[in-house]
Amino acid sequence: MRGLSGYHIMIVSKYFDDFGNFINLELVCKKFGGNMEKFHFNPIPLNSKTLGYFPNIETLHLWNKKDENFGNEFMINRRENGDMENKNVLKNKFYRIIVWFSVNFVIVDRNKNRNIEFKNVTYTQIDRKKFGNNIPSSVTSIGDKCFSFCGSLTSVTIPSSVSSIGEGCFSGCSNLGSVTIPSSVTSIGYCCFSGCSSLRSITIPSSVRSIGGSCFCKCSSLSSITIPSSIRSIGGYCFYECSSLIVITIPSSVRLINDWCFSGCSSLSSVTIPSSVTSIGYRCFYRCSSLSSYTWRLLKPAPLPHPLPGNRDYLNVRLCKMVSIYHVIK
Known part of the structure; x- marks a missing residue:
């Protein structure tokens, strides 16, 4: 640490997550004294006691709803009659306030003329x-x-x-x-x-x-x-009963096709499943009555929880008796 300049230690201390670390830094080395005074923004959440250690703050960052805003209230409260109001009691003024936690657009609109940026x-x-x-x-x-x-x-x-x-x-x-x-x-x-x-x-x-x-x-x-x-994966029921879907191309990045994914796609006529797919879910192609071409290129045999198409049971995909072309290429 002795090899670091005052500027570089300030950059390092930006990543501290506890106020005690800032105090300890200045105590262990006189060279780093006054480090907190160099900050023009708060690197960590502050309260009324710790704010004084960062006397030159111009920009206040708020990461959590519970963070102290020092009187710069911007959240909206509802009155009993349903109207909305802002508490606007300023105790400490900042050049800019940056809010990182999620807010709805109503809050943004109500504070559009204030020095608050919502991320x-x-x-x-x-x-x-x-x-x-x-x-x-x-x-x-x-x-x-x-x-x-x-x-x-x-x-x-x-x-x-x-x-x-x-x-x-x-x-x-x-x-x-x-x-x-x-x-x-x-x-x-x-x-x-x-x-x-x-x-x-x-x-x-x-x-x-x-x-x-x-x-x-x-x-x-x-x-x-x-x-x-x-x-990487296609969710269960993702295209369930998309009755006008004719052709689907599954990219080689997909590893898993989940249960009932294309079930009820009655117009689906062709499917090519890449070798990256290692599992096809339960009844994935069930009731695909127009399916005539189904190709699955396997680099190596993959364990499946249910039977492949061709089994008269409909436990897995049941491509119906109309399937004329079916390849499992290894």
């Missing part, structure tokens, strides 16, 4: 009913059931600031025909687009790492979908 904004169902179907550019996630059963929704453009789409977010939006998902999105929640009977096609960007179960369940008009090579 984690969720657009909730309450927000949507208040501000409409256009998702603001400051939103970083779309909350569970945000647009659920919104009959007036015909198309939606998700801004590039969004990284996650919550569970049941667009479920039951029967008139939703077009969705644009940006490359910033990394996860799509359970039942996200289930019951979107007017949705014809959708492109999932390569940034997405996981697709929740029942994600496109009963999207009866969905005829094409692109699954990116970033996906």
Whole structure:
């Protein structure tokens, strides 16, 4: 540590997670005295007792709802009559306040003229009913059931600031025909687009790492979908009863296809499963009455929990008697 300059030790101390570490640092070496005075932002949550050790703070970071905001109240309270108000009692003034914990868009809107920056904004169902179907550019996630059963929704453009789409977010939006998902999105929640009977096609960007179960369940008009090579597993019931889906290409990144995944896809005529897949779930292709080509390229035999197609039992996938081409290539 003696080889570090005062500047470099300040950089190191940014990663301290306890106030005691800052105190100990200055006690063990006189060279590092006054380290806390160099900070113009708080590297850790502070309280009224520890704030004085960082006298030059201009920017206040809040990582948790319980962090002390020193009178800079921005959370919204409800009165008995349903109105909302902000407590605006300033005890310590800061040039800027940065909030890292999740807040809904109502809070962002109510504080838009203040020196507060919100890093984690969720657009909730309450927000949507208040501000409409256009998702603001400051939103970083779309909350569970945000647009659920919104009959007036015909198309939606998700801004590039969004990284996650919550569970049941667009479920039951029967008139939703077009969705644009940006490359910033990394996860799509359970039942996200289930019951979107007017949705014809959708492109999932390569940034997405996981697709929740029942994600496109009963999207009866969905005829094409692109699954990116970033996906490792396809959730259970993911394409259940997508009766217009004709062809599906599964990328080589997929390891697991879960239970009932393509069950009831009555128009599905061709499936190619890459060698990366080591397990196919229960009744995965059950009631796929149009399926005529099914290829699974195995690099090595893989243990399966249920019989492969060809067994008259329907325990696993039951490709029906219409399957004319079936290959398990080893």
